[in-house]
Structure formats: structure tokens, C-alpha cells
Amino acid sequence: MKIIFTGGGSGGHVIPNIAIINSLKEKHPDIEIVYIGSKTGIEKELIGEQGIKYREISTGKLRRYLSKENIKDFFNVFKGIDDATKIIKEEKPDLVFSKGGFVAVPVVIGAKKNKVPVVCHESDLTPGLANKIAKPFAKKICVTFPETLGMVGKKGVLCGSPIRSEILEGDKERGLKLLGFNKDKKILLVIGGSLGSVALNNAIKDAIDELRERYQIIHICGKGKEDLIVKNKEGVKQFEYVSEELKDYFACSDLIISRAGAGSIFELLALAKPNLLMPLTKKASRGDQILNAESFEKQGFSMVIDEDTITKERLLGALTLLEEKSDDMISKMKETKLTKANENIIKVIEEELNL
Numbered sequence: 001m002k003i004i005f006t007g008g009g010s011g012g013h014v015i016p017n018i019a020i021i022n023s024l025k026e027k028h029p030d031i032e033i034v035y036i037g038s039k040t041g042i043e044k045e046l047i048g049e050q051g052i053k054y055r056e057i058s059t060g061k062l063r064r065y066l067s068k069e070n071i072k073d074f075f076n077v078f079k080g081i082d083d084a085t086k087i088i089k090e091e092k093p094d095l096v097f098s099k100g101g102f103v104a105v106p107v108v109i110g111a112k113k114n115k116v117p118v119v120c121h122e123s124d125l126t127p128g129l130a131n132k133i134a135k136p137f138a139k140k141i142c143v144t145f146p147e148t149l150g151m152v153g154k155k156g157v158l159c160g161s162p163i164r165s166e167i168l169e170g171d172k173e174r175g176l177k178l179l180g181f182n183k184d185k186k187i188l189l190v191i192g193g194s195l196g197s198v199a200l201n202n203a204i205k206d207a208i209d210e211l212r213e214r215y216q217i218i219h220i221c222g223k224g225k226e227d228l229i230v231k232n233k234e235g236v237k238q239f240e241y242v243s244e245e246l247k248d249y250f251a252c253s254d255l256i257i258s259r260a261g262a263g264s265i266f267e268l269l270a271l272a273k274p275n276l277l278m279p280l281t282k283k284a285s286r287g288d289q290i291l292n293a294e295s296f297e298k299q300g301f302s303m304v305i306d307e308d309t310i311t312k313e314r315l316l317g318a319l320t321l322l323e324e325k326s327d328d329m330i331s332k333m334k335e336t337k338l339t340k341a342n343e344n345i346i347k348v349i350e351e352e353l354n355l
Contacts, residue, residue: 001353002032004091004116006107007099008043008059012123012263016162017099018050020121023165023342024349034091036084036107043103055091057083059103077106084110095119095352098138100130108134117352121345123161123262125291127151139352142345144262144338145295157348160341161266168270170251178245179237181216181252188215188319189253191264192222192278199307200257200278205230206312212236214319218249255322260293260304266341269301272333274326276318277302278310300332 005021007013014037021033035052037043038059047054058079084106088096096111098104098120111118121142122131135141141152142159149156176183188211192200201221204211211217212235219230219238231238242249250256250271258264260279268275277296279289296302303325305318322329333339349355 001028001030001355002034002091002093003349003353004034004036004088004093004096004107004111005099006036006096006104007101008037008041008103009101011042011046012261013099013101013103014043014046015164016121016123016263017097018046019162019164019342020097020345021050021052023162024346027346028355034093036087036103038103041103055087057087057103057106059106077102080106081109081113085113086110088114088116095349097121097349098131098134099123100128100134102130105130105133108137112137119348119352121159121162122148122152124148124288125295126288140348142348144266144341145292146299147291147295157344158338159344159348160269160338161262162341162345163267163270163339165342167247167250167267170247170249172248172251175245175248175250175252178248179216179218179252181235181237185235186215186254187218187252188255188257189218189220189249190257191220192257192259197222197259197278197307198225199310201225201227203310203312203315207315208233208236210312210316211319215255218253255319255326260289260296260302262288262292265292265296265302266338269296269333269336270339272330274322274329275302276322277304278307279304281307299336300329301336302329 005017007017033052035047036055036057039056058076088110093116096116096118098108108118118138119140120131120134120138123144125145125147140157141155142157144161190204204219205227208230217236220242221238223240226240256273256275258275258277260277277293279293293304297304303322
């Protein structure tokens with residue numbers, strides 16, 4: 001039995017694939033995995049680290065706007081379809097699993113040309129362009145949010161977003177020791193995204209003394225955005241970026257402020273951590289994080305604060321309300337089946353393979 005995985009262009013397409021692959025291999029160690037991606041994209045590096053067989057194709061970015069690059073990329077996409085069709089013919093997979101992104105489109109079409117069934121996964125509430133193109137070729141489309149089911153029709157299966165198993169392996173005591181914090185005072189974890197949110201960082205800086213009265217603070221501020229006024233305060237640990245230790249910091253945190261990318265918020269859901277979401281605005285994205293956050297707020301998993309209007313006073317008020325809602329929020333997060341996304345997606349794959 002062999003499955004080809006595809007998806008790329010960003011870590012948000014690749015890391016969930018790795019999570020599914022690891023869960024699938026744990027349950028079905030005999031299944032052979034092959035990954036099709038671009039020649040230079042982030043997926044090549046990330047998949048290479050996993051020791052998974054990697055096949056390259058030509059790719060072209062799918063744009064929703066006019067650009068001179070569209071002509072060149074139009075031909076690259078067709079070259080990618082030809083590459084993918086040949087690779088799939090050689091590999092003879094039983095299924096193709098697509099996580100989306102412009103890399104996946106030629107692979108999905110190549111699968112159709114080889115009469116290989118396709119299962120797709122859509123992370124965001126509204127389907128991205130790649131999955132819109134892939135929809136006619138897919139047998140099933142795993143979706144992350146209940147609202148998305150109405151957009152994909154009968155092919156849709158509500159699964160949730162894949163979770164890295166290691167994020168659930170954090171140790172509270174180890175986190176406290178790493179930070180030099182104590183267990184008698186609540187811990188607030190603030191994550192403003194890999195680039196860091198200027199608005200959130202400024203609000204934290206303005207409110208730092210009031211926040212320190214309530215909490216011990218972990219502030220992941222983004223590359224190049226360290227602030228000595230915040231960093232040197234007692235009871236505050238500020239980092240540009242955290243990798244290996246993040247699972248332990250999650251484990252010891254009581255409240256979390258975060259961006260609203262699907263991968264991030266489903267990790268908070270799996271960890272059952274009361275959270276305040278500050279989604280990217282439409283100025284910086286297509287608005288998917290806003291919709292993600294609204295869905296989580298509607299389901300009682302999160303509270304939302306607007307980046308454009310965040311102030312010291314609004315931040316402090318929101319955190320007060322978050323504490324009041326924490327118990328109810330935790331109960332709702334623990335009740336949902338969306339925390340079992342890896343299992344749900346593997347079940348769809350098994351059904352298509354008659355396992």
C-alpha cells in the first residue's frame with residue numbers, strides 16, 4: 001500500500017501533512033509514503049528532515065491578481081502537471097492526499113489522469129484557491145470548521161486540523177524550571193506570530209506593569225522585536241522565537257494570547273487552554289484568520305480582540321473577562337470531537353483504501 005502526500009508553499013501546508021504521516025505510520029507501519037513537492041520550497045527541507053522519499057515537480061504560484069509572473073507560472077503549472085502525471089504513473093500509489101497550496105494542484109490533476117483517488121484537507125474556514133481547483137478531482141475533502149461543510153458539498157467531512165503529537169508532550173514542571181517561574185502565580189503566554197505583531201507588542205509594553213501584578217509573563221515577540229523595557233522586567237521572559245521548549249511553555253501557561261492561524265488555534269484547542277485571539281487583519285491577509293477566530297468564538301473556544309483597536313485598557317479588560325470565562329471555555333474545548341483531527345483524517349483515508 002502506498003500513499004503520495006503533497007502540499008507546500010508554506011509551513012502551514014507541510015507541518016500538518018507531517019503530523020498526519022506520523023500518525024498514519026504509527027497505526028499502519030507497512031504503508032509506504034512518498035511526497036511530491038516543489039524543487040525549492042520549504043516542503044523539500046521539512047520533508048527531507050523526516051527521511052521521507054521526495055519527488056520534485058515544476059510549480060507556478062496561483063495568484064488572484066494580475067502580474068507579469070502569471071504568464072511564466074502558467075507554463076510552470078502545466079509543466080508541473082506533466083511532471084506529476086509521470087511520477088504518479090511510476091510510483092503507482094493507491095491514494096493521493098493533498099494539503100493544498102499551489103504545489104498541490106498539478107499533483108491532484110496528475111492523480112486524476114492516472115485514475116488515483118484523491119483526498120484533500122482544507123485548514124481555513126473558506127477554501128483556498130488550490131482546494132477550489134482541486135475540488136472536482138477529489139473524492140473527499142476533510143474540513144476544519146463546521147461552516148466549511150456548506151461550501152464543499154457532499155464531499156465534505158468535518159475532521160478538524162492535524163496536530164503535532166509533540167505539542168501534547170509538554171511538561172509543566174520542566175517549563176517552570178526553564179523559566180524560573182513559580183506555580184503560585186498564573187502564567188500568561190503571548191505569541192504574536194513568527195514576525196511578531198507590532199500592535200500586540202506595543203499593548204503588552206504599555207500594560208506591562210499592570211500585567212506583572214496579575215501574571216508571570218512569557219512574551220514571544222517575533223524576530224528582531226525584543227524590547228529591553230519589557231525583557232528586563234522581573235517576572236517576564238521575552239523571546240524572539242521558541243521551538244523545542246514551546247510545548248513546555250504551553251503546559252505551564254494558564255492563559256494564552258495568540259494569532260488565529262488554523263494550526264495554532266487547533267493546538268490551543270487540543271491543549272484546552274483559555275485563549276484570546278488577535279487575528280491578522282485584511283490588510284495583511286485574505287481575512288482567513290478573522291473567520292477562524294470568529295468560528296472559535298462562536299463555539300465558545302476563544303475570545304477575540306481586534307488588532308486595529310487594541311489598547312492597554314482593552315487588553316487588560318479582555319484578560320479579566322477571559323479569566324471569568326476560563327472554566328466554561330475549558331469544558332467546551334474538552335467536549336468537542338475536533339481535537340481528534342489526526343484520527344478523523346486517518347479514518348477517511350482508511351475508508352478510501354478499504355483498510
